[in-house]
Amino acid sequence: MTYAWELALSAFLISLTLQTITIKYSKKFNLFIDSHLDEKPQKFHDDSTPRAGGIGILLGMIAVLFTPIGWKLLISMILAFLSGIFEDFHRSMQPKVRLILQMIAAGAAILLTHSVITYLGLGIYLPYLIAIIFSIFSIVGLMNAMNIIDGFNGLASGATLLILFSLGHTALLVGDKGMIDMILIVWSAVFAFFIVNFPKGKIFLGDGGAYLIGFVVALIGIFLASTYPAISPWYILAILGYPVWEVLFSIYRKLRAGRSPLQPDAYHLHMLVYRHITKNNPLTSLVLLGGYAPFILLSSLFPHNSKANILILLIFIVCYVFFYRFLSKKENAR
Numbered sequence: 001m002t003y004a005w006e007l008a009l010s011a012f013l014i015s016l017t018l019q020t021i022t023i024k025y026s027k028k029f030n031l032f033i034d035s036h037l038d039e040k041p042q043k044f045h046d047d048s049t050p051r052a053g054g055i056g057i058l059l060g061m062i063a064v065l066f067t068p069i070g071w072k073l074l075i076s077m078i079l080a081f082l083s084g085i086f087e088d089f090h091r092s093m094q095p096k097v098r099l100i101l102q103m104i105a106a107g108a109a110i111l112l113t114h115s116v117i118t119y120l121g122l123g124i125y126l127p128y129l130i131a132i133i134f135s136i137f138s139i140v141g142l143m144n145a146m147n148i149i150d151g152f153n154g155l156a157s158g159a160t161l162l163i164l165f166s167l168g169h170t171a172l173l174v175g176d177k178g179m180i181d182m183i184l185i186v187w188s189a190v191f192a193f194f195i196v197n198f199p200k201g202k203i204f205l206g207d208g209g210a211y212l213i214g215f216v217v218a219l220i221g222i223f224l225a226s227t228y229p230a231i232s233p234w235y236i237l238a239i240l241g242y243p244v245w246e247v248l249f250s251i252y253r254k255l256r257a258g259r260s261p262l263q264p265d266a267y268h269l270h271m272l273v274y275r276h277i278t279k280n281n282p283l284t285s286l287v288l289l290g291g292y293a294p295f296i297l298l299s300s301l302f303p304h305n306s307k308a309n310i311l312i313l314l315i316f317i318v319c320y321v322f323f324y325r326f327l328s329k330k331e332n333a334r
Contacts, residue, residue, distance in 0.1 A: 004177075007063045008184040015060030015192035019053060023196070023203050026050030031089070049201060051088050053157075053193045054081055054209025060189030061216070067185070068178035072112040073219070079105035080143060080215035084207030095262065099140070105215060106139035107132075115223040121232045121306035135226075139218040145243035146214030148250065150205050151270045154198030155285040157205065159242060160190050160213045162293055166239045166300040167220050173303065174228045179220065186216055199282030214243075234309035238299040241316045242292045249320070269320070272327035276334075291319075 026033060033048050058081050064070030083101040086093040110116055110132065117138070118131040126134060150156035168183040190213060196202050205213070221236035237244065250268060251261040259265070274284045295316045302308040 004181040004184055007066055007181065008188040011060040011063040011185045012188040012192045014062070015056040015189040016196070018056030018059050019193055019196045019203055022050055022052050022055055026052060026203075049204055051204040051206035052085075052208070053197060053203045053205045054085065054088075054207075054212050057189045057193050057205075057209055058212055060192060061186055061212075063185045063189075064182050067182040069113050069223070070182055070185075073109055073216075076105045076109040076112075076219075077212060077216065079108075081208045081212045083143075084147070084209070084211040088206035088208050102140045102143055102211065102215075103136055106136040106143075106219075109215075109219050110135045110139070110222065113219070113223055115219060115226050117222055117226050117233055119226075119229065119233065121234050135222055138222065139215060141247065142218035142240060142243065143211045143214035145240075145247045146217075147207055147210035148268065149243050149246055149270065150210045151268060152274065152285045153201040153282045154194055155270060155288060156210055156213070156243075157190055157194040157197060158285055158289045159292060160217055161187060161194060162289065162296050163217055163239050164190070164220075166296050167217075167224065169300050170224060170231060170235070170303045174224070174231065176224070176227070179224065183220060186213075186220075198285065201281065230304045232302075232304055232306040232309055234306040234313070235299050235303040238309040238313045238316075239296045241295060241313050242288075242320075245317055245320055249324070267328075267331070269324055269327070272324070272331060276327050276330040291323075 025031070027048075027050065031050070031052070033050055058077065061077060062074075065074060079101050083093070083098045083105070116128065116131045116135050118126050118128060120126065146156050146160070149159065164183050164187045168180060168187065171179040171183060193203070193205070193209070197204065217240075221240065225231050225233045225236050246269060253267070254261045254263065254265070270284055270288055273287055274281070278284045278287055295312055298312050299309050302312075
């Protein structure tokens with residue numbers, strides 16, 4: 001375990017050092033800069049800020065090469081990161097190309113690590129080919145979900161830290177030392193970014209960083225659920241409830257309004273919380289993470305129980321919808 005903590009410390013220091021270097025040289029050479037003058041619905045910052053936090057996280061995660069399955073993930077992690085970094089360079093990548101890169105990254109990772117969800121709990125099994133497609137879809141979906149909730153300082157990275165804490169606890173319960181080591185390393189690399197991003201927002205995740213952490217979190221969850229039958233897939237879904245439901249609900253409300261689900265807007269939950277409750281960037285993240293954390297904690301108590309996690313997920317969805325409607329009424333009144 002001492003060796004694992006040394007790897008985790010290395011991941012933290014590498015990530016933190018790269019965050020500092022990126023902040024300094026991005027501003028000096030005007031690279032990766034997200035201008036506060038740009039007119040974008042998701043802009044909630046007052047200074048031009050580099051959006052390349054994913055660089056430090058990726059290089060910090062290199063330490064996973066020393067874990068049992070980590071070396072199998074290097075190319076996949078790089079592909080996941082590359083699917084977003086071009087946007088951070090302000091060089092547009094066609095959505096089709098981005099999706100293909102993400103699918104290749106997800107497909108390679110699940111095949112190399114044998115992380116395929118064939119059992120959905122409650123006696124439901126998937127044919128292997130369908131299970132592969134389902135697993136790829138799940139990883140790509142969470143990659144994009146993390147990008148969607150990446151709207152305020154510490155929100156996406158804070159949610160990731162909470163989720164990884166739960167996954168680490170579950171890995172400890174089943175005695176998977178290699179996975180515990182990997183989670184420690186990833187947690188440390190993300191935490192180094194978090195302390196630079198929250199509360200001051202000196203650097204942003206960027207698309208590359210958001211896709212990367214979504215990819216790794218999804219893969220860890222699928223690996224645990226597919227390797228250990230005692231771990232319910234519904235537990236994995238429940239602890240990912242906020243980013244997953246944010247995507248599904250956003251698709252629903254945009255289609256209902258006659259808009260494309262791919263078109264960005266200013267009506268995500270975190271944006272409404274900012275406008276009508278906090279009017280403060282880091283406080284918005286604290287409010288949302290504070291509401292999300294109890295559900296992760298509850299699910300962590302029942303990682304083996306599908307029915308309990310389905311109930312927890314349904315309660316979360318009901319709370320989300322009522323809260324959103326409350327804020328939506330304030331938005332309409334304004």
